[in-house]
Amino acid sequence: PNLLKQTLQNKIVSKQKEMKDLRQTHSNYKIGDITIGSLLGGMRGNSLMYWDGTTLSPTEGIKFKGLTIEQCQDKLPNAKDVFGNISNNNNGKFFLPESMLWLLITGEIPTREQTLSVINLLNNILRQQNGELPPVTETIMNKLPADMHPMTQLSIGITSLSSQSKFSSLYSQGKLGKSEYWSSTFDDSMKLIANLPLLAGKIYSRLHQKKTGPQPLGSINYEMDWAYNISSMLGMTKDSQNIKGLTPKQQSDFVELMRLYTGIHVDHEGGNVSAHSTHLVGSTLADPFLSYSSGINGLAGPLHGLAAQEVVRFLFNLQKKLEKQQQKSNDALGDTDAAITKEIWRLLSNQQVIPGYGHAVLRIFDPRFDAMLNFVKQRPKEFQNDKHVNLMQNLSQIVPDILIKHGKCKNPYPNVDAASGILFYHYGITELMFFTVIFGCSRAIGPLTQLIWDRILGLPIERPKSIDMTTLKSMTK
Numbered sequence: 486p487n488l489l490k491q492t493l494q495n496k497i498v499s500k501q502k503e504m505k506d507l508r509q510t511h512s513n514y515k516i517g518d519i520t521i522g523s524l525l526g527g528m529r530g531n532s533l534m535y536w537d538g539t540t541l542s543p544t545e546g547i548k549f550k551g552l553t554i555e556q557c558q559d560k561l562p563n564a565k566d567v568f569g570n571i572s573n574n575n576n577g578k579f580f581l582p583e584s585m586l587w588l589l590i591t592g593e594i595p596t597r598e599q600t601l602s603v604i605n606l607l608n609n610i611l612r613q614q615n616g617e618l619p620p621v622t623e624t625i626m627n628k629l630p631a632d633m634h635p636m637t638q639l640s641i642g643i644t645s646l647s648s649q650s651k652f653s654s655l656y657s658q659g660k661l662g663k664s665e666y667w668s669s670t671f672d673d674s675m676k677l678i679a680n681l682p683l684l685a686g687k688i689y690s691r692l693h694q695k696k697t698g699p700q701p702l703g704s705i706n707y708e709m710d711w712a713y714n715i716s717s718m719l720g721m722t723k724d725s726q727n728i729k730g731l732t733p734k735q736q737s738d739f740v741e742l743m744r745l746y747t748g749i750h751v752d753h754e755g756g757n758v759s760a761h762s763t764h765l766v767g768s769t770l771a772d773p774f775l776s777y778s779s780g781i782n783g784l785a786g787p788l789h790g791l792a793a794q795e796v797v798r799f800l801f802n803l804q805k806k807l808e809k810q811q812q813k814s815n816d817a818l819g820d821t822d823a824a825i826t827k828e829i830w831r832l833l834s835n836q837q838v839i840p841g842y843g844h845a846v847l848r849i850f851d852p853r854f855d856a857m858l859n860f861v862k863q864r865p866k867e868f869q870n871d872k873h874v875n876l877m878q879n880l881s882q883i884v885p886d887i888l889i890k891h892g893k894c895k896n897p898y899p900n901v902d903a904a905s906g907i908l909f910y911h912y913g914i915t916e917l918m919f920f921t922v923i924f925g926c927s928r929a930i931g932p933l934t935q936l937i938w939d940r941i942l943g944l945p946i947e948r949p950k951s952i953d954m955t956t957l958k959s960m961t962k
């Protein structure tokens with residue numbers, strides 16, 4: 486039985502009634518004003534979308550169905566809860582993305598059994614595929630140039646899964662009434678999420694195929710969770726080739742990092758580009774694969790998810806410069822802080838952004854950044870000699886003051902991308918262009934959950950009105 490789908494089904498009638506009441510009774514209630522400033526400023530500050538899973542407060546950060554990250558860590562089942570004490574180290578403490586998926590879809594904190602049912606749901610989809618990508622997708626992926634950007638490959642891979650879509654197949658046969666849209670959207674969404682470890686693994690293995698050949702770097706372990714299987718397919722667990730030569734403790738830590746990362750990146754309110762594009766394209770009744778591949782294309786922009794890659798490039802260049810300067814001045818310590826400050830000012834005066842800093846909504850340190858930093862702090866021995874991780878921490882103390890002095894950006898604090906890539910790098914994911922693919926695995930969970938609800942609630946095709954310059958000018962006279 487599909488426990489998640491059944492539980493969702495039980496919620497539909499009352500939620501549809503709530504939506505109907507709002508529409509019928511309060512349609513004319515004003516929730517804000519639109520100014521020329523916001524229209525020309527990327528619609529900042531205008532509440533224009535319905536989004537139910539997460540909210541984002543400038544001063545409190547993200548909440549998942551009303552729960553902060555800390556509360557989620559406290560309340561949602563983690564690997565220890567689900568599997569028991571599987572490792573003799575302290576890992577298994579971060580909530581599983583599957584618990585989050587249950588929370589976002591049903592609005593309820595899942596039990597251990599409910600979380601396990603989601604793990605089994607995703608693994609059963611893969612079992613039916615013999616743990617392999619559908620043949621069409623496998624063929625297409627193999628034909629792509631191996632050096633094509635991993636995000637382009639991910640987008641193509643997800644788009645190609647559209648040939649598996651139950652929703653579009655039923656729709657094109659004229660078999661779907663509006664009230665039935667949600668069910669096949671749910672099935673497609675689960676299929677998409679289930680296939681992401683395979684797709685990420687496929688893309689990553691192609692970056693290594695000169696060394697390791699065309700075979701996958703790992704295999705799906707049907708007893709384990711989704712984040713574990715992403716790690717396996719990247720070659721980082723005992724179910725894989727262990728191409729980076731990690732110790733068992735490091736393998737376990739990597740899986741822990743993957744659970745943390747993919748748990749907290751699932752969603753960030755509806756207005757961010759990856760979520761918004763999925764929602765917009767989904768509103769045309771494009772299937773979940775086509776809808777989410779649009780989200781992936783948005784995530785691939787350097788101002789959004791690609792910042793994870795840009796941050797690591799930035800850290801490496803900066804570290805090199807600092808070392809050169811230390812050699813020149815023949816000073817073992819050097820004045821690192823002063824050199825960092827100078828370099829940040831140089832970039833700002835060249836009109837470049839400092840990657841990993843700033844946010845369109847947040848006005849505090851990103852709580853997701855704090856969560857990643859705590860991962861480092863909990864493992865002082867592992868990270869003490871990693872100069873790039875140290876530099877990342879150092880920057881988070883120096884850059885905000887500079888950005889405040891610079892006076893342009895509204896949030897001078899680090900966002901989540903400031904920390905994530907360099908932690909993956911530490912464990913051997915040294916291919917910078919790949920980081921955002923892991924982001925893309927996680928982000929699927931929020932926007933696809935919303936897409937299912939969009940269809941349950943019968944939201945219409947999105948179609949805002951645009952205004953030309955002449956009209957805008959005439960309005961101001």
Ligand code: CMX
Nearest residue numbers: 788789790792838839840841842843844845893894895896
């Ligand atoms: N470094 C330098 N300048 C910055 C800056 C940064 N990190 N962040 C913002 N600014 C500048 C903007 O470019 C803008 O300049 P102009 O007025 O010349 O156009 C000005 O400050 C005001 O911008 P803002 O209102 O503070 O920020 P926005 O809402 O327009 O943009 C964001 C938000 C994230 C795109 C921006 O802060 C940025 O470019 N940051 C660096 C890239 C990054 O880390 N992106 C990842 C965000 C998280 C994610 O989506 O994954």
